[in-house]
Amino acid sequence: MSSERNPPVKLPNEPAITPAIVAEHGLAPDEYQRLLRIMGRDPTLVELGIFSAMWSEHCSYKSSKVWLKKLPTEAPWVIQGPGENAGVIDIGDGEACVFKMESHNHPSYIEPYQGAATGVGGILRDVFTMGARPIANLNALRFGDPAHPKTRHLVSGVVAGIAGYGNCMGIPTVGGETNFHAAYNGNILVNAMTVGVAQADRIFYARATGVGNPLVYVGSKTGRDGIHGATMSSTEFSEDSESKRPTVQVGDPFVEKLLLEACLELMATDAIVAIQDMGAAGLTSSSFEMAAKGDLGVEVELDRVPMRETGMNPYELMLSESQERMLIVLKPGREELARKIFEKWELDFAVIGRLTDSGRMVLRWHGDVVGNIPIPPLVTEAPMYKRPWTPTPLPAQVQSASVSDPKDWKASLLRLMSCPDLASKAWIWKQYDHLIMGNTAIRPQDGDAALVRVPGSQKALALTSDCTPRYVQAHPETGGRQAVAEAWRNITATGALPLAITDNMNFGNPQKPEIMGQFAGAITGMAEACRALDFPVVSGNVSLYNETEGRPILPTPTIGAVGLLQDVARGVGARLTQGGLALVLIGRTTGWLGQSLALRELHGREDGAPPPVDLALERRNGDFVRSRIAARDVVACHDLSDGGLLVALAEMCVAGGTGATIEVPPDAAMRQGWLYGEDQARYLIATRDAAPLLEAAHAAGVEARRIGVSGGDTLAVRGLLEIGLAELRSAHEEWLPAYMNAAA
């Protein structure tokens, strides 16, 4: 249509585009020059808003893209890698697992309940957009120092928000992690993950096809909430960030539940060509991405968008981040079928446009063209930066011999078990419905990964999220490697085969070379681990500018991982529920105390090199453990991570209500390192008979050692300590409720 090349009309009261307005939209001067070159004229305000959103760090990955390309994304079982709404892997029997993790950090700091709730809502939509029914949620949370005046309020709001949304949706929240560190005082992290299951041949994608096909808007009405959320989350925080509260979206899980059921009902028909949720940058990014992926144009009649408020204008409609909305391209003639389904579920339904062959996005407002942007150059000429970076040097190793033994061993273990990072998080996960759907075989705290049955089958998915930010801070490459390896290990410890990961990269300001160096290092380490462990990245999310007043967070590349167990009855947890079992330590122990929790909590030191990660050793030890679980040699299994061997054993005892006695071997170089060191690639196994296990380990070239036996109602290390389980449990379980219930 010839009118598509016409310059748009200016709306009444539309301001002139000044350098100040450009800057407010987060576009750098050279980025604006690029915009002018593409447009060949000054943009209208709505066009400027669209460029601003699409070229924001959040939507364009302009600082991270060159590095993300280094991650391995392929394997025979990968159906869809990064670039779609979520990753898709083959789990056999014609079924696929669809999953992704995404951050909602900035909104959650500003408005913890709604920020976290809409984070869950957004990631759920990413998964069911692809035709999958969500079967599990996880979340990885990082808060500031518990002593910081805001922390309690943030924990309370974030947890309530996640619970409020996930519980109402009826999706079990089965796992996650929560850490505290002063580096997150002004910038918490809320990373939410959803895992869904779909028929492998019924996956829905965002690529639009078919000139003339109708573009359909479904879900909630559009309001003024969340305008420019994507731009907000692409800048640093300052103390006045609370003035940005109006940019936080408000969620309605009830509507999302209806949207989920309506979408799945429509997906069971043959009506859909392409579908995309309206997440960050709302209607802008969804319509743009669908058209761009299909090499098509799109024409949108904005006055047809269902509106919550009167007096809304094209700019607001294009940039609103109102929740619970979807954009669908239908096959011609299927509008009535689709309309009936959405009306049954009492949701808005509107045909708001159509696909064209113009390669342009044309926006109309009561007939007038108000925006007209060529699609391909906005994508292909999007800014991409190879930002300068400086690597983080490897810190000097902490010599274990230089760290004095605790004076009181019993007190040291109680201290560790009750420290904020290790204390039980039951106060949190009991607020999450982790049992709905009736498929949860390993519950939170009962094993290294959650184990969730694939509905209607004997199979189960093992799910975990992991990262040790203090390791990444000390040496990003090692930390990146460790985060992937620990996720792999946690899945292995249940008996499942690790298949793929989603990564949620939370970092500071990428314009600082040392921050970019952290990002580069972490990616390098992750890529090595993913390759060595056949553990590809299939989806992910990058959250940069996690800084407040120039203070960055600890670099936190959260790894969400999925594994597959063919028979859910073969899965093992970490609970020690019976006496008389031999305790066998798998892996090599050097007593590595650098960056350990013991060093931090008992000695007040956060220094040294993190424990090295030998990926060949990880693989060998993990494959061995998995094979013994499959052979039914293993009653319980726990990987050794934060707090080392003794903390792992204490966790097994508390979870299962059975005590244990172990002995420090005479050849252990340092007792403290042996008990609390954080050497990698290790597991603690409880088995009925140690001899065959040790023999098999020997044959496989895996270091294994019998260190003690389960039983009784105390945890004892011969000659060093003995603690009653009740005392241990109190120490472990009382910290968080006591903290949360204390007067603010």
Next chain:
Amino acid sequence: MKAAVLVFPGSNREGDIARAIELVTARKPQMVWHGDGDFDAADLIVVPGGFSYGDYLRCGAMAAQSPVMAEVKRRAARGVPVLGVCNGFQIITEAGLLPGVLMRNRQLKFICGDVHLRVETGQSLFTNRYQSGQVIRVPVAHAEGNYFADAETLRRLEDRGQVAFRYCAPDGTRGGTGNPNGSINDIAGVFNEGKTVLGMMPHPENAIEPLFGGGDGRGLFEGLVEALS
């Protein structure tokens, strides 16, 4: 046994309870949409858990006014057994099929996890597979499960043996930390006078398989099959 499971906008445990019924009866229940004023004859009507109408206004209050509930009330009056679980308990209480109300949990938070229940009577359609006084372990998952009734109503409930389940410790004793939500008299489930209607907060439908939370809830469905087939 022919069962009908109601579905409201926002119901979310209808699939769980339908599966429990199917596992026990080898027969899929009829799923009944909230807007339907009539549905096929059923030996048992189940009002499932969830967040009907988003729990806006007050839990169960809007669902209690839906067309399907008018029909449920008519059938309940004729003696058709009705089981309401969690949000379903809230709905049938709001609809006047059971006395009392469900308030926000004492600690004002959603709570999910296993609880122990003492079966107060094995003499009912719903509990005939259990012994009176038997302790079973089933999960709860709710924010508004704090049962309350005025003194007069409570006395009547107790006198007539209308308390079906009470929260307790694993050994059956009361008064400790077994009550998860502050319910008066530790009440977890109540019958109507004729013991043809049962409302309960815990989820027997999520305790039917040993690998997934244990099998203590299965007896409730097996008992119904025995009584209604």
